[in-house]
Amino acid sequence: MEINFSLTPLEIAFNRIFAFLLIISAPLLLFNPFTVPTVVIFFLFALFLLFAKRYHPVVNIIFLILALGVYFIPLPIGWGLFLGLKEWRMGGFIFHQIIIFFYLSPFIYTALSVRNVLGNILSCFKLSPRRRNLLYLLSLVTVMTTILAYPLLSSIKLRERAMENDDGSSQLSYVLTKQELKIEPGKSGSSSSALARRFYTARFDPVSNNYVYRLDLEDPLSESIVFTAVETDGEKINFATDSRVTCLNCQKDMVDPSRLVFPAGRNIDFVIASDQLIKTISFTELEDKVAEFVFWK
Numbered sequence: 001m002e003i004n005f006s007l008t009p010l011e012i013a014f015n016r017i018f019a020f021l022l023i024i025s026a027p028l029l030l031f032n033p034f035t036v037p038t039v040v041i042f043f044l045f046a047l048f049l050l051f052a053k054r055y056h057p058v059v060n061i062i063f064l065i066l067a068l069g070v071y072f073i074p075l076p077i078g079w080g081l082f083l084g085l086k087e088w089r090m091g092g093f094i095f096h097q098i099i100i101f102f103y104l105s106p107f108i109y110t111a112l113s114v115r116n117v118l119g120n121i122l123s124c125f126k127l128s129p130r131r132r133n134l135l136y137l138l139s140l141v142t143v144m145t146t147i148l149a150y151p152l153l154s155s156i157k158l159r160e161r162a163m164e165n166d167d168g169s170s171q172l173s174y175v176l177t178k179q180e181l182k183i184e185p186g187k188s189g190s191s192s193s194a195l196a197r198r199f200y201t202a203r204f205d206p207v208s209n210n211y212v213y214r215l216d217l218e219d220p221l222s223e224s225i226v227f228t229a230v231e232t233d234g235e236k237i238n239f240a241t242d243s244r245v246t247c248l249n250c251q252k253d254m255v256d257p258s259r260l261v262f263p264a265g266r267n268i269d270f271v272i273a274s275d276q277l278i279k280t281i282s283f284t285e286l287e288d289k290v291a292e293f294v295f296w297k
Helices: 009-031 033-051 057-072 081-090 097-122 129-153 171-181
Strands: 158-165 201-205 210-217 225-232 245-248 260-262 268-274 280-285 290-296
Touching (some): 009 033, 009 097, 009 129, 057 081, 057 097, 081 097, 081 129, 097 129, 171 225, 171 280, 171 290
Antiparallel strands (some): 158 201, 158 290, 201 210, 210 268, 225 260, 280 290
16 A cells, blocks of 8 residues: 555645635624634635645545534524534525525535545545546545535434523513423422423324424412514514414404413413424514524424
């Protein structure tokens, strides 16, 4: 086995093209100041692509490990390309030019990091320059296609219980937390563990062929909660006309059909049945306090 870590002229040319694209696209991530470390990583990688004339196995492996994080781990530092592409899919592939530029730098970084490691492996075999160039192009196209297609084609499953996404300031979030922390006596007289949280649950009903989303507050509210809007995937529910929604003991405002009240002293059973998979359901209270429930994975 002959090891030749030297890059071919074609590999050097493509590396420099992608390095240039990475340099002009990475600064767009700076709309979020927390992405500075990620942008620094991308710039270092771009410099590596610009000036490297041979494969460096250790460096390539380090960049690959970071690339796996950029792709799979959603962090507020510009990571989570997989999740971002899935969200774009869930949003109906609505096209915005900013989407391409915002995703371009993590896409290039991830694709070239994987491709470089594959190049390290191929360099261990005795290949003619022509065959090596052909394998370079094939592996590059395969890696890029896989990175894009995997999140767009992978299955999206309904969460049986919602992830809550709020800052804890909403009254509804306070009620959920309060009910979660409630302790009641066990059968033997000793106190039992905390009750399960009364948050949004979901299931698929094969009889009606609907997804059923339910918020069941079994304990009466100590004070009413007023919602100025309840939205599914950003679309306000019109409680006067929307037949998908039922709510035991809820009070509707016929003057403003987007408003809803969970009254004090009553048990609440809020249900939405939909033939479409709902990504998020959000409750907006007075002063624009929002409790959001996320249902897909």
